[in-house]
Amino acid sequence: MEQILNHPWEISEKEAIVLQYRLAEKVIKQDEFTEVNYVAGVDVAYSKRSDSLIAAVVILDVNSLKPVESVVIEDKVRFPYVPGLFSFRELPPIVKAFKRIKIKPDLIVCDGQGIAHPRRFGLACHLGVLLDTPTIGCGKTRLIGTFVEPESQRGSYSPLIDNSEVIGKVLRSQNNVKPIFVSIGHRISLETSCNWILELSPKYRLPETTRQADHLVKTTLT
Numbered sequence: 193m194e195q196i197l198n199h200p201w202e203i204s205e206k207e208a209i210v211l212q213y214r215l216a217e218k219v220i221k222q223d224e225f226t227e228v229n230y231v232a233g234v235d236v237a238y239s240k241r242s243d244s245l246i247a248a249v250v251i252l253d254v255n256s257l258k259p260v261e262s263v264v265i266e267d268k269v270r271f272p273y274v275p276g277l278f279s280f281r282e283l284p285p286i287v288k289a290f291k292r293i294k295i296k297p298d299l300i301v302c303d304g305q306g307i308a309h310p311r312r313f314g315l316a317c318h319l320g321v322l323l324d325t326p327t328i329g330c331g332k333t334r335l336i337g338t339f340v341e342p343e344s345q346r347g348s349y350s351p352l353i354d355n356s357e358v359i360g361k362v363l364r365s366q367n368n369v370k371p372i373f374v375s376i377g378h379r380i381s382l383e384t385s386c387n388w389i390l391e392l393s394p395k396y397r398l399p400e401t402t403r404q405a406d407h408l409v410k411t412t413l414t
């Protein structure tokens with residue numbers, strides 16, 4: 193799977209912010225896909241003993257939610273830890289992993305933010321634009337925005353709002369569990385994003401895409 197758009201990664205923080213603003217204009221916030229047969233999960237973990245990180249891409253069959261392909265990449269950390277600029281730190285090895293993937297996913301779910309980001313260009317947006325693939329941001333925690341706690345039943349949600357703009361939904365994926373933060377990445381609407389996250393989360397708080405990718409990076413590090 194190849195990148196549709198390329199840009200340099202070894203840039204300054206200031207240049208990265210300028211690039212985010214420019215690329216945010218390319219994000220498509222409505223559904224631009226038809227059938228979904230394969231969905232990808234991505235995750236990154238950091239070594240506690242060195243400056244290396246592990247990036248994993250897992251492809252799941254959408255009907256069984258079982259993995260059909262996976263790729264793991266180990267790389268060096270090349271960008272500083274800066275809130276709001278995680279994609280410049282984590283995407284280089286993720287993109288390398290996607291280049292080795294043989295089964296092209298119809299949808300990607302990222303363990304991180306989409307437009308629920310100060311510059312409306314979180315990791316999910318960045319990856320979606322680079323690969324020109326429908327992408328959802330599904331974060332365990334909030335980066336920005338305010339919300340009212342959704343009701344306790346699975347499927348309940350409340351809007352995530354920043355400067356009077358709805359930037360995501362705070363979604364209860366299972367009864368009586370902490371909500372997750374869903375936002376548009378690229379080529380998908382917010383409503384469809386939430387529907388897919390629920391579809392991919394039949395038993396647990398987090399979607400199977402995230403669970404499988406997280407398991408893979410953790411077992412690789414141990």
